[in-house]
Amino acid sequence: MGTPDFASPSLNSLINSSDFDVISVYTQPDKPTGRKQILTPPPIKVLAQKVDILVYQPIKIKTETENIKNLTPDLIVVVAYGQIIPQEILDIPTYGCINIHGSLLPKYRGSACLQAPILNGDKETGVTIMQMDAGLDTGPIIKQIKIELQGTESLSDLHDRLSQLGADNIKETLLSYCRGEIEIKAQNNDQASYVSLIKKDDGHINPKKEAFYCERQVRAYHPWPGAYLLLPNGEHLKIITAKIADGSAGKTIGEIYSQEGGIYLSCGQNSLHILKLQRENRNALDASDFLKGNQDIISLIAT
Numbered sequence: 001m002g003t004p005d006f007a008s009p010s011l012n013s014l015i016n017s018s019d020f021d022v023i024s025v026y027t028q029p030d031k032p033t034g035r036k037q038i039l040t041p042p043p044i045k046v047l048a049q050k051v052d053i054l055v056y057q058p059i060k061i062k063t064e065t066e067n068i069k070n071l072t073p074d075l076i077v078v079v080a081y082g083q084i085i086p087q088e089i090l091d092i093p094t095y096g097c098i099n100i101h102g103s104l105l106p107k108y109r110g111s112a113c114l115q116a117p118i119l120n121g122d123k124e125t126g127v128t129i130m131q132m133d134a135g136l137d138t139g140p141i142i143k144q145i146k147i148e149l150q151g152t153e154s155l156s157d158l159h160d161r162l163s164q165l166g167a168d169n170i171k172e173t174l175l176s177y178c179r180g181e182i183e184i185k186a187q188n189n190d191q192a193s194y195v196s197l198i199k200k201d202d203g204h205i206n207p208k209k210e211a212f213y214c215e216r217q218v219r220a221y222h223p224w225p226g227a228y229l230l231l232p233n234g235e236h237l238k239i240i241t242a243k244i245a246d247g248s249a250g251k252t253i254g255e256i257y258s259q260e261g262g263i264y265l266s267c268g269q270n271s272l273h274i275l276k277l278q279r280e281n282r283n284a285l286d287a288s289d290f291l292k293g294n295q296d297i298i299s300l301i302a303t
Helices: 005-015 043-050 061-071 115-119 155-178 211-220 287-293
Strands: 024-026 031-033 038-040 054-056 076-078 097-101 124-131 141-148 227-230 236-245 256-259 262-266 271-278
Touching: 005 043, 005 155, 024 043, 024 061, 043 054, 097 155, 115 155, 115 211, 124 155, 141 155, 211 227, 211 236, 211 271, 262 287, 271 287
Parallel strands: 024 054, 076 097
Antiparallel strands: 031 038, 097 124, 124 141, 227 236, 236 271, 256 262, 262 271
């Protein structure tokens, strides 16, 4: 059970393993995407159909209880499926339902587990392979794999790294788990934190905040929903890459200014050096090219 690109490496790993037989895939329904709203299948569906695996796409997974019983699975592996799985389905497989979660539980339960360590400036993150229960990411831990963070990762970087990390570890972990070779451990609920679904407005950069936080927003929300400044005319100025700059050259908080051919945003503390940006309905440009045709943004006060 999975839906987005994050789940694809793990499914591919199981498909290519001689120890497992993937009998079916559950994923979310096709959705309209893009400006033309073209009905598009989830990445997991595309991958499954390439190798003739049966695909189910229920609007609500709870309606599939009897069908899943008839499939008689030994295991259900869940990676970013996008629906809460009820207890009556969790109880069906011989060895239960196993989830690959993109954080070091119990920290960052919930959907925004990839963005949270970037936003919070964490020194490490990782993947948790866990036994599912009826709660939200509350089940006992089978295995955790940690990685160090350098403080330069974007969401897309971390997404690809963690999705592959889960895929690289799922086969051997499942085999050891089914053989009873792993002692699963309950999570410490006192250490738990929750991160809710990201909304488009979360990408709004508030210049009153310190530059280090604004820079983390840029990385945590690239490519979606994208970090942006709100200009006085209501335009969203998208910030694609940036770094922290010392000082603010005596500018007003929120002021966009140019210095030595670069573009800067004066923040609550220090400045954000904007390296690549994009105006609405235009192409993304490096700062030097952007300035050639967009001098009108200089001296504007973003909010």
